[in-house]
Amino acid sequence: MTPIDRRQFATGFVASLATTKNSASANESPQTATPEQLHLKPNGWMPNSPWPVLLYRNALPSTGDLASAMERIFTTNGWPPQWRNGVYPFHHYHSTAHEVLGFAVGHADLVLGGEGGEPLSVHSGDVLVLPTGTGHCRISASDDFLVIGAYPENEHWDICRTAPSPETLASMRKVRFPHSDPLTGSSGALPKLWI
Template sequence: MLGPALIFLSDDGLFPNSSLPVLYYNQVITKDGDNNSIEFIKLFNSYNWTNHWVGGIHTIHHYHSNTHEVLGVIKGGTTLMLGGDNGQKLDIEQGDVLVIPAGVAHKNLRSENQVLCVGAYPEGRGYDMNYGTSGERPLVDRNIGSVSIPDTDPIYGKEAGLPKIWPHYFSFNQ
């Protein structure tokens, strides 16, 4: 597996997005089967990305202002819209992993249950839900600005990925 693809999304006025790129890892787990959720949970746990959930991806734009998120696709596939209506589309499928920085809007463009994922958060943080509605900002901007870069990547730990990439793009005005 090669390093992640980097997807850059800027503030569109409605969604804050981030100065940090979304990290897209293609085919992290290539096994086909019912144990993919267990494999992803074990992998994420080994690098302290916990507070797991298993389910689909919402079909409305949403983001988290208080934590970053990792999604491991355990079954199916879909097209995501990242960054809001004027953002970027990304096709994901079983075995892929996406690390989404705090503030980055994401939306499933197909049905919620067309894809099944394991989601997790660095150090097991709880997460909030924001939808780009009036009144969210400037509070969410302050929240996003206080979220630090995790010590570990959910795939590679401290050796590669996120801790080597994100510091180059981090700004306090994410």
């Protein structure tokens, strides 16, 4: 996995989408609108979240330029992409943003919720929505594994690898509620399930 400057990618990418915000075609529509829900409790130093992780299996067809299709759909639904890369091979969480991971190419085995947490295999076409504080880590991946990382508008991610301080926990509770599902918009599953 070649590292990239994710913030530099975001600046150029968001600018390039300005004219294509509503250009997702009919064949890019999500195939499933009902996600699996994974409820994770605090685990060791990993805070996790009272909101469920949402897993959309086979959300989009694994044909054509799936990465670009995911980027268009996420942008249209208020979750502009900030990077293309993979998933870090260490346990971490984000305290400043919710995150959607669109699996565009390949497959991987992940663990959610911290050490000893929930094992999860993901494949091209799957989409995973992680509420703030959710632990995640890549265990293994195919050589071509490619992920689209996106966040609600005006949210910027951080990387946390230790237990949150009381101040960080207080800050996490103030992260803005996303009023739109990254796949299906404001009428989608997320606003109904994250209550």
